[in-house]
Amino acid sequence: MKKNYKKKGGKHQTSAAHAPQEGDVRAKKHLGQHFLTDESVAERIADTLSYKGYPHVLEIGPGMGVLTIYLLRKETDVHVIEIDTESVAYLHEHYPALEGKIHEKDFLRYDISEVFKQDQFAIIGNFPYNISSQIVFKMLELREYIPEFSGMFQMEVAKRICEKEGSKTYGILSVLVQAFYEAEYLFTVPPSVFNPPPKVDSGVLRLTRKEELSLPCDEKLFFRVVKTAFNQRRKTLRNSLKIFDLPENIKEDSIFGLRPEQLSTARFIELTLKIQPHAI
Structure with missing residues (x-):
């Protein structure tokens, strides 16, 4: 059943309604x-x-x-x-x-x-x-x-x-x-x-x-790397990204000694590109 609302402040415009008044609809x-x-x-x-x-x-x-x-x-x-x-x-x-x-x-x-x-x-x-x-x-x-x-x-x-x-x-x-x-x-x-x-x-x-809609790395992996890193944001990337089971020589890169909040979006793309050849 359509609810009849009390109209306040005179007639409504035909192209757009009057300014809503407090109490017309109950906030839930x-x-x-x-x-x-x-x-x-x-x-x-x-x-x-x-x-x-x-x-x-x-x-x-x-x-x-x-x-x-x-x-x-x-x-x-x-x-x-x-x-x-x-x-x-x-x-x-x-x-x-x-x-x-x-x-x-x-x-x-x-x-x-x-x-x-x-x-x-x-x-x-x-x-x-x-x-x-x-x-x-x-x-x-x-x-x-x-x-x-x-x-x-x-x-x-x-x-x-x-x-x-x-x-x-x-x-x-x-x-x-x-x-x-x-x-x-x-x-x-x-x-x-x-x-x-x-x-x-x-x-x-x-x-x-941005004009460029795609990333220069695997986008699903990028999302996964970012979410995994920040799920343990107090740890260095070397520790928070253990789930990727990366080779030890890869983790020697200085970027893995940083914490996620230290990486710009561009550096997260760089990180994803480093992980990409080894990611399952």
């Missing part, structure tokens, strides 16, 4: 929902994409659409994907411009090619904190189709993705994302602009795909 803790209520922040996030070189934009987890409003003002084809049935009902009622473009699916489990086929598209969103890293990993799987990606994460996660080697927060996400994208941390957002407010600050980042 198990979905990691924190609804953005500050329209100036939403507009800033919408402006992080260039909208050039691709025909579509996919917003993940639009909730009540405070960001969607500003996306619909751009010269692009906007689609949204939302798993929360209450939010989906709200979007159908208040956003006629999205007719046929509201996908009630789980982004992590949905084959998005059913929507965009082989077209390029950007991803944007105020991402649920509990699945934000998984969204990034899924984006990496689809990198051939995604030239731009931007949105809001828990600040710690956003900074980790953009961090460079030498930092304690530099990790798996940092290396894997930066192998294929230029990563920029853009700005910090306080808890006070959300309903309900999270317990931590949020951060907005932008990822721009």
Whole structure:
């Protein structure tokens, strides 16, 4: 049954809905929902994409659409994907411009090619904190189709993705994302602009795909090397990569005396190339 929502602030526009009001949709803790209520922040996030070189934009987890409003003002084809049935009902009622473009699916489990086929598209969103890293990993799987990606994460996660080697927060996400994208941390957002407010600050980042989509090494092995190294990040690579059963003479190379956070993405590629002839 379609839910009737109370309309506040007069009539809705026909091309885009009114600014969402607090309380229109109940935030659900198990979905990691924190609804953005500050329209100036939403507009800033919408402006992080260039909208050039691709025909579509996919917003993940639009909730009540405070960001969607500003996306619909751009010269692009906007689609949204939302798993929360209450939010989906709200979007159908208040956003006629999205007719046929509201996908009630789980982004992590949905084959998005059913929507965009082989077209390029950007991803944007105020991402649920509990699945934000998984969204990034899924984006990496689809990198051939995604030239731009931007949105809001828990600040710690956003900074980790953009961090460079030498930092304690530099990790798996940092290396894997930066192998294929230029990563920029853009700005910090306080808890006070959300309903309900999270317990931590949020951060907005932008990822721009590099021109070269492929790596000069075996990509599956690269992913495996990076993940294995950081799973024991306090150990040197000589010890953390024992699972590869490498010949002793290979491990004499000075790179194996380093810890994973000391290696840039380029050096992880170099490391993978050294391991590749001996990897099973």
